[in-house]
Amino acid sequence: MKQEHIIYGGDYNPDQWIRTKEIWSEDMRLMDLAGINSATVGIFSWSMLEPREGEFDFSWLDEVMDMLHVHGKKAILATPSGARPVWLAKKAPEVLRVDESGVRNEYGVRHNHCLTSPVYREKVRLINRKLAERYAKHPALFMWHISNEYSGECHCELCQQAFRDWLRREYHNDIDELNFKWWNGFWSHNLSSFDEVSSPKYRGENHVPALKLAWNRFVSDSHISFLENEIAPLREITPDVPVTTNMMRLFKGIDYRKMAEKLDLVSWDSYPSWNNTDNTEEGNAIAFVHDLFRSMKGGKPFFLMESTPSIVNWKPVNPLPQSGITELSSIQAVAHGADSVQYFQWRASRGGHEKFHGAVVDHTGTEHTRVFRDAAKIGQVLPKLDAVVGKETRGRVAIVNDCENAWATDIFCGFFSENRDYDGVCTAWHKPFWKRGVPTDVIESDADLAPYDLVIAPFLYMLKPGVADSIRRYVGGGGRFVATELFARVDRDDLCFLGGFPGEGLREVFGVTAEETDALPETERRAVRYNGRDYAAHTVCDLLRADGAKVLGTYENGFYAGTPAVTVNGFGKGRAYYAAFRGEESFIDDFCADLIEEIGLTGVWPDQLPDGVSAVERGDLVFLMNFTSEPKRVPSSGTYRNVLTGDTVSGKTELPPFGYVVLTR
Numbered sequence: 001m002k003q004e005h006i007i008y009g010g011d012y013n014p015d016q017w018i019r020t021k022e023i024w025s026e027d028m029r030l031m032d033l034a035g036i037n038s039a040t041v042g043i044f045s046w047s048m049l050e051p052r053e054g055e056f057d058f059s060w061l062d063e064v065m066d067m068l069h070v071h072g073k074k075a076i077l078a079t080p081s082g083a084r085p086v087w088l089a090k091k092a093p094e095v096l097r098v099d100e101s102g103v104r105n106e107y108g109v110r111h112n113h114c115l116t117s118p119v120y121r122e123k124v125r126l127i128n129r130k131l132a133e134r135y136a137k138h139p140a141l142f143m144w145h146i147s148n149e150y151s152g153e154c155h156c157e158l159c160q161q162a163f164r165d166w167l168r169r170e171y172h173n174d175i176d177e178l179n180f181k182w183w184n185g186f187w188s189h190n191l192s193s194f195d196e197v198s199s200p201k202y203r204g205e206n207h208v209p210a211l212k213l214a215w216n217r218f219v220s221d222s223h224i225s226f227l228e229n230e231i232a233p234l235r236e237i238t239p240d241v242p243v244t245t246n247m248m249r250l251f252k253g254i255d256y257r258k259m260a261e262k263l264d265l266v267s268w269d270s271y272p273s274w275n276n277t278d279n280t281e282e283g284n285a286i287a288f289v290h291d292l293f294r295s296m297k298g299g300k301p302f303f304l305m306e307s308t309p310s311i312v313n314w315k316p317v318n319p320l321p322q323s324g325i326t327e328l329s330s331i332q333a334v335a336h337g338a339d340s341v342q343y344f345q346w347r348a349s350r351g352g353h354e355k356f357h358g359a360v361v362d363h364t365g366t367e368h369t370r371v372f373r374d375a376a377k378i379g380q381v382l383p384k385l386d387a388v389v390g391k392e393t394r395g396r397v398a399i400v401n402d403c404e405n406a407w408a409t410d411i412f413c414g415f416f417s418e419n420r421d422y423d424g425v426c427t428a429w430h431k432p433f434w435k436r437g438v439p440t441d442v443i444e445s446d447a448d449l450a451p452y453d454l455v456i457a458p459f460l461y462m463l464k465p466g467v468a469d470s471i472r473r474y475v476g477g478g479g480r481f482v483a484t485e486l487f488a489r490v491d492r493d494d495l496c497f498l499g500g501f502p503g504e505g506l507r508e509v510f511g512v513t514a515e516e517t518d519a520l521p522e523t524e525r526r527a528v529r530y531n532g533r534d535y536a537a538h539t540v541c542d543l544l545r546a547d548g549a550k551v552l553g554t555y556e557n558g559f560y561a562g563t564p565a566v567t568v569n570g571f572g573k574g575r576a577y578y579a580a581f582r583g584e585e586s587f588i589d590d591f592c593a594d595l596i597e598e599i600g601l602t603g604v605w606p607d608q609l610p611d612g613v614s615a616v617e618r619g620d621l622v623f624l625m626n627f628t629s630e631p632k633r634v635p636s637s638g639t640y641r642n643v644l645t646g647d648t649v650s651g652k653t654e655l656p657p658f659g660y661v662v663l664t665r
């Protein structure tokens, strides 16, 4: 893929305006005005491309592709499997999803297809092949956008059979192995054959944690094999055109990291909940997600495939963001590694479910709107940042956020059921680094830890095979690893490790045994004294026995007052920390600040950043971003050039409310 400029575009649906083609030419004029250089077409166009079975009509798409090319815009061409024509559903009901009560959906909505159905897979392959054959040589074709936001599951008989076959492969066709690993002796759940297994169901089996985990893995693998089925004809016919699919913020229905292996680049759809007063929390939360998607491909650029230029239509209340917020949001994506800024959507539909969703062009249809002017401003800024295109970013710190662990922490029954909030906990541990401008990756638990000076694995309850060894090797070799509450309790089938926690030999690495776990009612706090300062623990506290670890903090009240709450153990050349409780923000912040100092990590900005301001480096550019509605003055001991204005910056930099600057040394 040759890309020189940041891609600026978004979802474009000219097929909805086929009766008023003057709108198409108007779109081209307006896109030029807004600085748009790309359009994503065909996402839900199947019924326009194949109105009746086997009757293909590409004439309108030919025109659209030609028009985009003539106007110098790249086409991100979608495969249409996210929604299907009615004729297909009527002809072969097996393409429709069955819910967990066994009832088949009728035709309707979108994302309503069986992941296993051979008929659906074949029809998808065929339409994708036709698209690839038709546009393989088209000069506008830039990238494939596979389907749209894969999600959901199907419980039909075809999927049940596929699940049983999947289990046979996972458990070596040995039902006794499955019974043992699922601990099926409990409540008389032993199975005598794989044929007896069904998907977890509300009215059926839903109390076997390992079944639920297996089902999650199976559903995820089904999406991935569905994706591979879609990609096969594209790779065959257009081997040089990159393939992506748009992922969603912290969505856990698919193990995205496994899916990413099948893609040329990762892209995601970002819909932050910005407000007009203070976006510091959301700024960190979105930074965390950008870092996660970037880390999926080892720091390579990703695409911001969708974002809204103003409002969405699907929240209970959809307040308008004030001008500047969309711009800041777009710049943040680029800073964290995006090589594109794209919207849902270019033009608001006239009818249908999403007509009140924000769009660059609204129903007035002109450039004389606030939202259009804001978008056009971004269109002027992005070309000045082209130097970042292709630039990779790697953190020296990694936060572990593992999809399978997210499933496991959701499923187990015990200790506390509310506020498990795995992603929230990981995001909270990301914040100290974000606010100090320390580049941070977000990785899975079985990623290579060697590149990092510090790895933090919050609430890592499940250890996948090999993870304990990897932690041991990492710490032994000089790494610093932080574990927190409920660390290393179970294996991938949710079987508890025996002989004391943390399991799999990690007691030796951490020099502690977690003997019991206390859950705290919502209003209760446990006092913790760490490094001479007082903090509050909430939600969950592990009770530790130090078996060699140095105690850095202790619980201060309750019957376990005086016992260890924070420990560190020297192991090999490294150090293993255990912060045994869920801590309030000030604890996480101070604890991480101590680690940053001890390791000698530096942020990308040499001076102290004010609250709500983040600093991110990409290539030669440094982005300073203000997520608050207050102006901020950032001290700046170095001398920089403002990339957008050409001004020299030294001494200090002023950031307006929700403003930013991009600097170079």
Ligand code: GLA
Pocket (backbone or CB within 6 Å): 148, 149, 269, 271, 306, 312, 313, 314, 344, 354, 357
């Ligand atoms: C998702 C979808 C789009 C559109 C937007 C609306 O991201 O991919 O098709 O529905 O939401 O916000």
Ligand code: ZN
Pocket (backbone or CB within 6 Å): 097, 098, 114, 115, 116, 117, 154, 155, 156, 157, 158, 159
């Ligand atoms: Zn199915």
